Structure formats: structure tokens, C-alpha cells
Amino acid sequence: MAPPRGRSSAKKDDGADFRTVTPAPLMLFKGSEDYVASRALDRVKASLRQQHAQLEYTRFNVADAASGELATLASPSLFGEPRLILAEDLAGMNDTFLADALAFLKEPVDEDVTVIFRHTGGNRGKKLLDALSKRAVVVDCSPVKSDADKLDFVRQEFRAASRSIHPEAARALVAAAGGTLSDLGGACQQLMRDVSGDISAEHVDRYFGGRVEASAFKVADAAFEGRGEAATRLYRHALATGVSPVAVTAALARKGRQIAALVDYRGPQAQIASALGVPPWQLKQAADTARRWTPARAADAVEAVAQADAEVKGVSRTPEYAVEKAIVKISAKI
Template identity: 50%
Template sequence: MSGARPRRGSQRGAVDPHAWRGVEPAPLILLSGPEEYVASRSFDLVRSQVMAAEPETEVTRFDASSYERGELLMAASPSLFGESKHIEVRSLATMSEDFLVDALEYLKDGAADVTMVMHHSGGNRGKKLLDALKKASVPTVACQPLKKDADKLEFVAQEFRQHRRRIQPEAARALVAAVGSDLAELASACSQLVQDATGEISQEKVDEYFGGRVEATGFKVADAALTGRGAVALSTLRHAIATGTDPVPIVAALAMKLRQVAKVAGVRQSSGQLAQELGMPPWQVQQAQEQARYWSQDDLARCLELIAETDQMVKGAGRDPEYAVERAVSRIAMSARR
């Protein structure tokens, strides 16, 4: 069996956050990082490949925090019937001393016909074992949260790719905006669209399923207002408020979009260069650059002051938060040059 295949990102030394999708069975694999969803998928991927190759494989699972001495060596010992063994160990970050001792002992010799996958979510507990695993060049799979929008979009694209389906770029952005950064929820949303919708997934289809979410609604209002489409912005806002949406996240979306436009307005650089300087994904810079065409520096400054005032009003300083946000949306839309 081959080891895991960690791939490198475009930056020197950067680990590809999606490399877990290529993990393959090996005598020993370490899953490293706090993202439980990635760790869970990695466990599943290795186990499914092991079972596909040898359906009679015996699977044993341990929680390292409640582990008792001798259990690992017993599970890895040769079977009377010669079946292969597959061992999964979770909670290495809170491992017992018994597990630490047995794991170090196991690492010295290993066992024939045994694959083992372990997950350490982070921290210093078990550092002696982690150092030993590193020294032994044990394949390590990064299980890190996806913080960059570009990584979340790639996650969505790959979820559809594995089902041999396609999702349009704008639809992927809408899905990330609607669902957020929780990978389990993102994967579930992708699965729902794969099962329920046919053909290539469009933004309209994403809106049909997830457009009612607060984050998506806020960005829809903001995008319409910043491009001078006041009627669309107000109708979307009023529908959101009528169905129970709090004005606070809508104001937050307006503020974020205005700040992005202010950052790129009047700057003569490519979206790639600006993305690197500002720490924004290129598609977000491109969108802000397109919206900046509607704005002068003076209008931007006035609307940034307006949205700061509105933020205070919807958080308790005003008597009517719904009126405050509607007034802000109207003024922003009127300030955008058509």
C-alpha cells in the first residue's frame, strides 16, 4: 500500500488544504489539525480504500483519551484467520499516558498487514509521539479550517467534481456566502444540490435553495445598492425584514462591501496584484473594482460615515433599526452613479 500524497500549494512550503482528498492507505498515517470534518472524511477515505481492497479487514477504533495499556498491541497482533487489520485512533490531543507508551512502542516495529490512522487536533499533548512520527517520516494529512474564500470555493468545486457535476463560479460564490465557512454544512449543501438539482448548478438554483440565509440576503442588498439598483435593494431588504431577518448582519454586509470598494477605488493595479496586497481573493477584488466605477471618493466617504452611524442605530442607539437600515440602503443606492 502506498502512503498519503500530500500536495503542495502554489506558495513555497505551503501545504495544499485540499490534499486530504488524495490520501491513500499506509502502515501509519497522522491526521494533524483542528478541522474535525476533514479528519472525519480522511478516516472514511482510508477505510473505504482498505475495505475495497480487502473486504474481510478487521476494523478497530480507539479513543486515545480513555485508552488502557495493551489495547493497541492486542488489536495489531496477527489474526488467527490471517485477516488484515485497520486501526483508527481519535483524540490524540488528550491521549492517556498508556496510549503514549504503547504508540511509541508500536512505532518502533509496527505490524504486518496493519494500517493505522491517528488524529491529533493540536496542542502540546503527545509531543514526544508527534516528534517520533515526524522523524519516521510518517505521512501527515493537514486538517486545517479553510480561512481563504478561494479555498472555500475550491472545496465547493471539488465536492461537485467528485460527483462528476459542475457548479458555475458565481453559483459557488453564492453558496459560500449563503452557507458560510463550516465545512460540514458546505458539504451538506453541495450534497443536497447534487441530489435534488439536475445539470450544471447555476446561481439561480443556489438562490432557490439557500437564498433565504442571512449572509446571502445581506450581500444581495449590498450588491444592488452599490450599483445603484435601489428598487431591487429595497425590495430584497423589505422581504428579508418581513421574514424575520435582523438588520445587523445586513448593515455589516453593506459596510464590508463599501470598505472593499474604497480600498480599490482609483487604484491602477491588476486584481491579482491588489488581491495579494489587500489579502482578498481575486474574484472579490474584481467585483469591488466593477462596483467602484459607480463611485466617487467623496460619495464613498459620505456613505462610509452613513453606514457607521447606521451600525450604531441598529445596535441600540436608534429607536427604529428597520427604518435606519432602509434609509441607509436608499441613500447608498442614490449615491451610486448609473
Template identity: 45%
Template sequence: MPPAPRRPTGRSSSAIPQVSWRAPQPAPIVLVSGPEEVCAERAVAGIRDYLRAEDPSVEVSDLRADDYTSGSLLTLTSPSLFGEPRLVRVAGVEKCSDAFLTEALAYLEAPQDGATVTLRHTGASVRGKKLLDAIRGGTGGGIEIAVPAIKRDSDKFDFAAGEFQTAQRRIAPNALRALVSAFADDVTELAAACQQLIADVAGDIDETIVTRYYGGRVETSAFAVADTAIAGRYGEALITLRHALASGADPVPLVAAIAMKLRTMARVAGSRESSGALAARIGMKDWQVDRARRDLTGWNEATLGMAIQAAARADAEVKGASRDPVFAVERLVTVIATRAPFGT
């Protein structure tokens, strides 16, 4: 059985139970809200699997809220001759038509017995807000599964770690970091990579296995470029950068990855707190603090400040301030790896 749904805490205005997308369960109305599509898909699929485990005869139907035919919701949720459970999956609620909005609000007042309706709202617009407010206010006996965007490195690390924890599989921390770095730009691809390793590899997963599967991605990732430059390995950094560019890497995320690591180093520099205390105070993971402290070896306040200024200049240039974004990245890598102004 999945864990009981929890009620929101803090300043949330929702009065209905909040359920994790990793442990979804059916309810008369299930609101799946937020932009992270891979988590939303998992949530809806999990509800389907839950219902099928209870009764394999469950009827599954799909609707588009933005291309809606009047009467469809009531038709699909109404009991059949043999009374099978019904699952109706509604997509595009953030673009819903007036007809759907009217009928969905009416449905909340009298949900059909044996029916589960999932409503997918990405949060891309305020369209359907009246419906969301009604659900969150408790009308219809619903639950909410929030799928916020996974943007920060710590969020991606937690996401990937959760994939292996859910599968009850062990992965070495350095292997997990390599995997997240290799797929830092696409959560969907990161999820697929995790699932491939879980399915293919028997036993614990170490960095050697990750490299064997995704070595090309690991070697040419933006973070590999940043790591070699920050470590002062100038020749290797340029080779890694050119390999990344030749593989189709965009200069913008390359500069962003470098700038992010430099900012992390700056936040950690000079602190004498323990890794755990500092991580908690600045909203990072212990391993990120430890890594930033290792990265600071050989750096001082002057060279770190110069590198951060170079990153800011490169960021502007790759976003349109220069006609040659590739040169802008190469100059940035040179400044960081040599820890000296360009051309000196």
C-alpha cells in the same frame, strides 16, 4: 489508484508524505491534523472505503484518546485469528490522556502488520505535541493529511468547486458563487448542499437550479444584503436586510460581509492591472477582482471612504458598543445604499 503522496515543500518541518484529504490512502499511521472537521471526516471515511475496497472483512474500531483504557490500542491493532486488516480511528488526540500518549509513542516504534491507525488532532491545543513530532519525524512510517480551516471566501469557493470537480460534475460559475454565498457561514452545510445537488441533479447545474433548491438562503444571505446596498438599491437593500434578520441572521456576520466587500473594492480601486495579475498579487480569485470592479460602478474615493468608516463604526456597535445592533446595521445599509451620510 489515488495519486502518490507528496512530500511537503517550503518551510514545513514534516519529514513524512503529505496527502490530500480528497485522495486519502492508508498507512501504518495516518495523522489527520487541523481544525476543519468536515474535511477530516471525509479523509477518515476515505481511508475506510479504500481499505474496504481492498478487503471487505476489514475490522473498524474507534478509540477516544482523552478517555482511554490502557492496552486498548495494542489490543485493537493486534492480528485476529483470521488475519483481517484493521482500521483503528482515534479521536481527541489534542486532549489525549497520559496513558494514551505513552502507549501511542511506544506503538510508533513497532506498528502492527495489517493495521492502519488514524490519529485526529484538531490543533486546538499543544497536547500530544511529542506524538505529532515523532510521527512527523518519520517514526512509524506515517503520512499526514492536513485539514486547515476554511475561512476566506476564496477558500470556500475552492472547496465547493472541488466538490463538483471530484464528482466530475459541471456547475456554472454564477451558480457556484450563489451557492457559496448562501452557505458562507457554515462549511459543513456548504458541503451538504454541494452533495445534495450532485446527488439530485442530472446534468449541468446552473443558477436557476441553485435558486430552486436554496433560494431562501440565497435571498437572505449576508452577501445578498451587501450586494443590493452596494449597488445603490436602497429599498431592496432594506427589505433584504429585514428578511435576513427575520430569518434569524446575526448582525455581526451581516456587517462583516458588507465590510469585506467594501475592503475588496478598496483594494481593487484604481488598479489598471489585468484581473489575473491583480488577483495573484493581492491573493484573490480573478472572478473576485472582476466582481469588485463591477461593484465600484458609481463609487468614488470619497464615498468609498465614507462607507468604510461607517462599516467600522457598525462593526464596533454590533459587537457591544451599541444597545441596538439592528439599528446599527440599518444605518450602515442606508449610508452605503444612498452613498450619503446618515440622515441627509
């Protein structure tokens, strides 16, 4: 049976992009990233409702499925209403649903029906997944964890919207709002909605500069670059906006480890990036700073951070001042 106009009939080898995917009779959302799956589902629903205002949408609990329930939901309707069926959490499906789904895939799907199978991981139902991978449009919903992948996500978000973001702005956005993909995606949408033209680092700072992660890392960057006055000012502002001294010492410690590892390093950058667990762009930034340090001064800075960390975790009665002392000491080493 040929699919209706605007509906995909075969899966892409590398998986469909959630930003551009179109409805298909059979779809598999594969991976644990809820934000991506939610975006893909919203797009499919919106596309179907453009064609059929009376779309009937059903969320199907496959853990409690009764025999024949899937076939009943997907069978032709008396009044011909188009249907979208979401079979959630295949990892928790019962044996009844597994048997029914395998049988369902052997038959043609009604042209007015779209069935989405959602699998978040695990080995349950491998035979069903293999069958779906051959017949369904597969949307990759794999989690995005590394900073490099988050950067690519940001670039793709802007490219898909025919918008542009400067490289330094993309990096700043990941640092400021990259805790979860939902936060990062929301930040991208907000910038595109509120700012006309290209997105610069200044735009990111204006909208998201007060985020905990961004504020702490800005303090660390300024301190290790020798900008003592700016580092102190940023630190006091961070405290005023709710950033804890512990978050700042964590950022200082991370930067200190990078500087100490790079200050006398002459090997391949890929090797040290892997050892430090940082993306290439962050390594390059740290390497540029490390050129201005000596091993002895780097060791002193790491010691100052360790002392401040101990004080903020209980040794000192004035943890805020303990961190500020460390900041002043570190920035004075340059």
C-alpha cells in the same frame, strides 16, 4: 511485509486527498478540520468493509491508554477478523501511549490491521508525529478559512465527482454556505444530488439564496450598484426570512469600506486585497462597482451606513426603517 491489494504503502509528499485516500496499515490524519477527517475516515471504513464485511472498528482513547493496549488491539486475532483502530486526539495522549506508539512503529503492522492516528494540533508528541510522517499515509486535515481556499474546496468537490459548477455559482455558494466546511460540503453534495448537469448561479440561489450571509450581501451589492428598488425588495425579503438589520448593516459596512478604499486607488491589486482582507474575485467585483463612485459620494455612503448601524444598535426605535433609509440613500448616490 507487503500491504494487501488496494492499500497504500507510503505517504504522499504533499499529503493524501481525503476524497481519494485508500486504506493503509498506518495513517495519520493531521489537522483540526473535523469535517475533512470525518470524510477521510468514512472513506477508509467503506473501503475496508467492501473487502471485509466483518470489519472490527475500535475508537481508542489515548489519554487513558494502559501500557501495551495499542499492541494488544493491533495483535493478530484468533479468528483473523480485519480491524480498524482509530487513536484519537494525539494532542492529549498520555506518556504511556506515547512510549507504546513509538515502539509500535518499529515493528511491522499485521496485514489485517489499519491504525489511524488523529492529531488536531499542538506540539505534544512531536517525535511520534515525525515518525508517523515517515511511515504513515498522511491525510491533510488543515482548516480551510479564506474564501479563496473555500472556492478551491468547492471546485475540487465537483471535480472529484466528475461534475461541473460555473465560476459565479461557486462564488455564490461560498457566500451562501461557506460559514463552516461542513455546511459548504453539505451544500455541494445537495446540489450534485438534486441537480443534473452543470450547476449555475440560479441553482445556488434557488437552494441557498435565503441564507443570512447571502441575503445580506445581496442587499449590499444591489445598494452600491445603484439598484435601489431591487435593494429595497431584497432587504424586505431578508427581514421576512429572519435576517436581522444588524447583519445587513454589517454587509453594507463591508461593501462601503471596499468601495471607499478602491474608488481612488491606483496601486497593485494584491496589496489592496491584503489590506482589505478579501479574495481577488471579490476585490474585482468591488473594483468594478467602485468605478461608478466618486470619493465624496463614497464618504457619504459610509456615513449613512454608520448612522444606520448606530440606530439599529439602540439609537432608533425603528431599526428596520433606519436601515431601509440608508439603503435608499446609498443607491441614490449612483
